[in-house]
Amino acid sequence: LRDRYLARIEAAADEAALEEVRLSALGKKGEVSLKMRELGGLSPEERQVAGPALNALKDQLTAALAARKTALEDAALDARLAAETVDVTLPARHRRRGTIHPVSQVTEEVTAIFASLGFAVAEGPQIESDWYNFDALNMPSHHSARAEMDTFYMSRAEGDNRPPAVLRTHTSPVQIRHLEAHGAPCRVIAPGRVYRADYDQTHTPMFHQVEGLCIGRDISMAHLKWTLEQFFSAFFGTEVKTRFRASHFPFTEPSAEVDIQCEWSDGQVRVGQGDDWLEVLGSGMVHPNVLRAAGVDPDEWQGFAFGMGIDRIAMLKYGIPDLRAFFDSDLRWLRHYGFGP
Numbered sequence: 269l270r271d272r273y274l275a276r277i278e279a280a281a282d283e284a285a286l287e288e289v290r291l292s293a294l295g296k297k298g299e300v301s302l303k304m305r306e307l308g309g310l311s312p313e314e315r316q317v318a319g320p321a322l323n324a325l326k327d328q329l330t331a332a333l334a335a336r337k338t339a340l341e342d343a344a345l346d347a348r349l350a351a352e353t354v355d356v357t358l359p360a361r362h363r364r365r366g367t368i369h370p371v372s373q374v375t376e377e378v379t380a381i382f383a384s385l386g387f388a389v390a391e392g393p394q395i396e397s398d399w400y401n402f403d404a405l406n407m408p409s410h411h412s413a414r415a416e417m418d419t420f421y422m423s424r425a426e427g428d429n430r431p432p433a434v435l436r437t438h439t440s441p442v443q444i445r446h447l448e449a450h451g452a453p454c455r456v457i458a459p460g461r462v463y464r465a466d467y468d469q470t471h472t473p474m475f476h477q478v479e480g481l482c483i484g485r486d487i488s489m490a491h492l493k494w495t496l497e498q499f500f501s502a503f504f505g506t507e508v509k510t511r512f513r514a515s516h517f518p519f520t521e522p523s524a525e526v527d528i529q530c531e532w533s534d535g536q537v538r539v540g541q542g543d544d545w546l547e548v549l550g551s552g553m554v555h556p557n558v559l560r561a562a563g564v565d566p567d568e569w570q571g572f573a574f575g576m577g578i579d580r581i582a583m584l585k586y587g588i589p590d591l592r593a594f595f596d597s598d599l600r601w602l603r604h605y606g607f608g609p
């Protein structure tokens with residue numbers, strides 16, 4: 269009996285098998301337990317021999333069970349440790365980090381430079397009403413300038429005869445919204461997305477502008493020119509001359525298109541040197557009708573405004589030839605220009 273059980277204990281492959289052996293020997297109906305119970309039916313002499321023998325057997329089996337149990341637990345732990353080994357020599361899995369898009373980066377650069385000149389940031393909606401995008405900017409409904417803007421119109425509900433809302437064609441409506449809300453004096457820029465139905469190497473239907481607006485009692489074109497030269501020199505990291513060309517916008521009078529000094533050589537533009545000029549923005553003194561539309565008295569207040577293409581100056585700063593690539597989300601392109609993850 270002893271040898272049989274000791275052999276079974278040794279052979280038990282796991283804790284469940286071991287428990288089975290224990291039950292069949294020492295469980296309530298186990299073989300050893302039954303023999304213990306039978307002791308009562310023996311003669312005292314027989315009991316004196318069989319009793320201690322059975323007790324010894326029980327102790328021996330109990331000890332063997334415990335030993336085998338410990339051995340099984342150790343083996344299980346060894347197996348687990350072996351399975352869970354971390355191979356610290358494996359190369360790390362490469363994780364690409366997100367980076368900031370060139371347009372976002374340039375927007376931040378522009379915002380920081382204008383902040384240092386005392387300009388706060390103003391915002392307006394990209395879906396704009398006809399009034400803010402056009403009328404309030406001195407472009408009444410029949411005005412020819414409207415037609416030149418390649419405007420995207422929102423559809424209207426049937427029976428709605430109000431002028432349709434538009435995707436804003438420029439950031440200038442933010443001039444009106446800001447003045448309406450905060451009045452004069454003011455010094456703000458308004459960077460953001462604008463939309464025009466146009467597509468080629470230098471035009472995409474969505475692009476980015478930054479509007480500038482500075483209103484005070486004696487703000488002049490001289491302040492405009494100084495501000496822009498400060499801005500461009502800081503942005504391009506070198507002194508940049510500007511050239512003002514007389515122009516026309518309905519919302520400024522007088523108006524000027526502004527060029528920055530640059531040099532073209534083998535297909536590359538270098539800003540801040542040479543004697544070529546590149547147009548980068550429209551500007552002027554805010555038209556009295558615009559101030560009036562925004563609730564500001566033009567007899568008391570005057571100032572300048574400008575609108576600049578953010579993508580355009582980003583292309584110049586980082587030597588990017590095709591505007592469309594900005595919006596293709598091609599990681600190879602982003603990496604090539606040092607922006608990719």
Ligand code: PHE
Nearest residue numbers: 438440517550551573574575
């Ligand atoms: N809104 C004009 C444009 O998009 C630019 C501009 C802004 C011109 C402010 C003058 C003053 O072309």
